[in-house]
Amino acid sequence: MTKKLSAVLSKSSSLDKEAVIPCSYDIIGDIAILRLLPQGEEARTAETILSIHKNVKTVLCQRSKVAGDLRLRALSYVAGENRLVTTHRESNCLFSVDVAKCYFSPRLNFERLRVSSLVGAGETIVNMFSGVGCFSILIAKRAEAFRVFSIDINPTAVQFMLENVRLNKVQRRVIPLLGDSETIIKNHLQNVADRVLMPLPEKALACLQPALSALRPSGGWIHFYGFEHARKSENPVEKSKIVVAEKLWSLGFEFEMPFSRIVRSIGPNWYQTVLDLHILSGPRNLINSTRICF
Ligand SMILES: C[S@@+](CC[C@H](N)C(=O)[O-])C[C@H]1O[C@@H](n2cnc3c(N)ncnc32)[C@H](O)[C@@H]1O
Incomplete structure (x- = not known):
């Protein structure tokens, strides 16, 4: 699932929309991965994502482009449970994945x-x-x-x-x-x-x-x-x-x-x-x- 935070917030009345920096993020299983966010803004954005998506337990931030033969990206921990492995549900299938060591989109x-x-x-x-x-x-x-x-x-x-x-x-x-x-x-x-x-x-x-x-x-x-x-x-x-x-x-x-x-x-x-x-x-x-x- 790929989301734009501004679009999600426009449907939510209880959150301070002014306080949030627009960014896009993917949700893989119960891990959200923030993209295109200036360093220093992650913690505030992560708290917002954790409060919107009750199923999200971990927020990470992408630190590099997807690169190399294995198509991997550098990720850093931002908030929630500190882990990289999750299980993603898609079209009635379950996909277990380490989001740092494997490609997954x-x-x-x-x-x-x-x-x-x-x-x-x-x-x-x-x-x-x-x-x-x-x-x-x-x-x-x-x-x-x-x-x-x-x-x-x-x-x-x-x-x-x-x-x-x-x-x-x-x-x-x-x-x-x-x-x-x-x-x-x-x-x-x-x-x-x-x-x-x-x-x-x-x-x-x-x-x-x-x-x-x-x-x-x-x-x-x-x-x-x-x-x-x-x-x-x-x-x-x-x-x-x-x-x-x-x-x-x-x-x-x-x-x-x-x-x-x-x-x-x-x-x-x-x-x-x-x-x-x-x-x-x-x-x-x-x-x-x-x-x-x-
Ligand atoms: C873009 S990902 C594939 C995504 C996958 N099809 C999916 O739906 O999630 C490309 C994959 O190719 C693998 N790969 C790269 N070079 C390869 C090679 N020469 N032979 C086999 N696999 C390779 C990488 O490890 C990576 O997992």
């Missing part, structure tokens, strides 16, 4: 639901960047997927994924795998998948070839998440489509892009986008290959 909730609604019965899925297993577990619980190979390179995230698989009783369908997804696909998961998830925009283009190699020779689906810069006059989704299409053409694949959208804005003129790629076949002889329009 409640903002991807809609996207996780959207992708899970597309999965057909009996599908084999490879999730290349699973974190604590949110996409994989939601798919296993909501769709009739046969199995979800759920990879992450962060040992702590995989520990929590194992716990979450147990919590949600999907042991027979979700297979957590620790390691680099490109290496795991190359060694163990070639030509197995009906669908591949790539929820790591920073590496998506570089990892497109391994993702394609995980698909069955008859093709399948890739959910490709990217970051795109776009000025006011530009469409970030169209820009992203061109980059990915050129890559797929260069690799000799036939494809369609039947769905795409902006997932969220991540800064001035920067967007996270998703493209649903329907890979029809490939790789083909480049000279004879047909270009498919989207």
Whole structure:
């Protein structure tokens, strides 16, 4: 859950609205994480959040951008119980997570639901960047997927994924795998998948070839998440489509892009986008290959 404090306060009559600094925050389980707040203002804002959200027990403040291969951020304790582990409820699933040692974003909730609604019965899925297993577990619980190979390179995230698989009783369908997804696909998961998830925009283009190699020779689906810069006059989704299409053409694949959208804005003129790629076949002889329009 992502909230703007000013919006929450406008619905509350009993709090001193003048005394509160506007900021946005995420709630993960019973932990609130403040963002974009000048140091020194946290304590007052934290008390307000604790009084508005009775379920929030801990308030932390984000001290750095999400960064590095593991997509982690620096957090500091502000108020309430001093801890980092919580259990988040989303779409009838439970996700246990250490918010400092694992990536987790409640903002991807809609996207996780959207992708899970597309999965057909009996599908084999490879999730290349699973974190604590949110996409994989939601798919296993909501769709009739046969199995979800759920990879992450962060040992702590995989520990929590194992716990979450147990919590949600999907042991027979979700297979957590620790390691680099490109290496795991190359060694163990070639030509197995009906669908591949790539929820790591920073590496998506570089990892497109391994993702394609995980698909069955008859093709399948890739959910490709990217970051795109776009000025006011530009469409970030169209820009992203061109980059990915050129890559797929260069690799000799036939494809369609039947769905795409902006997932969220991540800064001035920067967007996270998703493209649903329907890979029809490939790789083909480049000279004879047909270009498919989207
Ligand atoms: C943006 S997070 C994924 C979020 C997750 N899908 C969710 O819904 O919460 C990206 C994840 O990719 C993992 N990662 C980064 N490089 C990787 C690699 N080469 N192979 C496998 N996992 C990797 C990180 O540890 C991180 O957990």
